[in-house]
Amino acid sequence: MPDKNSSRARKGLIMIRKRTSVLRISVFLLIVLAIWFTLSSALVGRTAKGPDASTSDRRSEGLAAWRQIYSVLTSPRCINCHTATNYPQQGDDRHRHFANAIRGPEGKGAPGLNCVSCHQTENADSTGVPGGHNWHGHNWHLAPLSMRWQDTNDHILSSAAVCRAVTDRTKNNALDGPGLLKHHEEEPLVLWAWNPGRRPDGTARSLPPLTHAEFVAATRRWVDAGMPCPKGR
Numbered sequence: 550m551p552d553k554n555s556s557r558a559r560k561g562l563i564m565i566r567k568r569t570s571v572l573r574i575s576v577f578l579l580i581v582l583a584i585w586f587t588l589s590s591a592l593v594g595r596t597a598k599g600p601d602a603s604t605s606d607r608r609s610e611g612l613a614a615w616r617q618i619y620s621v622l623t624s625p626r627c628i629n630c631h632t633a634t635n636y637p638q639q640g641d642d643r644h645r646h647f648a649n650a651i652r653g654p655e656g657k658g659a660p661g662l663n664c665v666s667c668h669q670t671e672n673a674d675s676t677g678v679p680g681g682h683n684w685h686g687h688n689w690h691l692a693p694l695s696m697r698w699q700d701t702n703d704h705i706l707s708s709a710a711v712c713r714a715v716t717d718r719t720k721n722n723a724l725d726g727p728g729l730l731k732h733h734e735e736e737p738l739v740l741w742a743w744n745p746g747r748r749p750d751g752t753a754r755s756l757p758p759l760t761h762a763e764f765v766a767a768t769r770r771w772v773d774a775g776m777p778c779p780k781g782r
């Protein structure tokens with residue numbers, strides 16, 4: 550019987566050897582796979598990012614451009630005309646317009662005291678009255694309430710809320726992306742903000758936080774990115 554036993558033992562040994570070599574091969578394959586996987590994902594990460602990554606990159610670049618746009622829209626030179634109240638505002642502290650100037654029909658002032666009674670088509674630096682007209686030739690007037698970027702307590706609306714208003718074509722004269730870009734590039738009332746003239750005390754009015762060229766470039770990047778808006782209220 551020793552012979553039978555030893556041959557069984559030999560068979561057993563062979564089986565174990567086979568198994569260990571199978572095990573070794575699979576471990577080896579696993580390691581190769583793991584290395585290949587890490588290398589390839591690192592390479593992919595460095596070269597072309599997947600479709601998801603590039604969409605979110607585009608969105609975050611668009612949102613960064615929007616933050617720049619928002620800083621201009623909500624600066625005093627712009628937002629003093631984009632109020633929610635029945636009056637325009639003045640100065641860097643955005644105080645209520647003097648002489649009780651009120652919005653009136655179409656934002657052009659009260660009958661008898663229209664904006665144009667005082668505001669000409671050019672800045673009147675000797676008196677400190679700013680002036681200008683929009684590109685439809687309409688004189689100096691307030692933006693319609695649908696284009697307000699403040700609440701009725703004169704608090705500036707959030708970035709998300711202003712973005713929604715600006716991109717809502719029922720509220721913005723049906724401007725699409727290229728229309729908004731053109732508005733920012735060429736609308737005379739927008740350009741006025743970079744040439745706002747002198748205050749009644751003779752000092753120069755302050756300018757928006759970006760140059761006009763930077764503002765237009767930011768608008769172009771935002772429009773190219775699909776005009777993303779921040780989430781939230």
Ligand code: HEC
Pocket residue numbers: 621622626627628630631683684687689690691692693695696714715716720721722724729732738739740741742757
């Ligand atoms: C003198 C008042 C006045 C000033 C200053 C002014 N706006 Fe406006 N804005 C208007 C009026 C009025 C409209 C409505 C369209 C029209 O009548 O031209 C308007 C419309 C707009 C619109 C399109 C509507 C929307 O909500 O999408 C944008 C964008 C805009 N203004 C941006 C600006 C920016 C940017 C500035 C400053 C750089 C600025 N405005 C300064 C009066 C003004």
Ligand code: HEC
Pocket residue numbers: 625626627629630637638639640641646648650651652653656657658659662663664665666667668676677678679689690691748749754
């Ligand atoms: C009685 C004359 C008068 C009338 C009427 C008048 N304004 Fe003015 N407005 C002025 C003067 C003067 C200033 C300059 C005040 C200052 O800078 O301290 C001014 C400044 C402003 C400014 C501030 C510019 C800035 O960014 O600081 C805005 C906006 C404005 N007016 C809009 C209007 C609108 C819109 C109307 C009509 C609804 C109107 N005004 C009616 C005389 C008038």
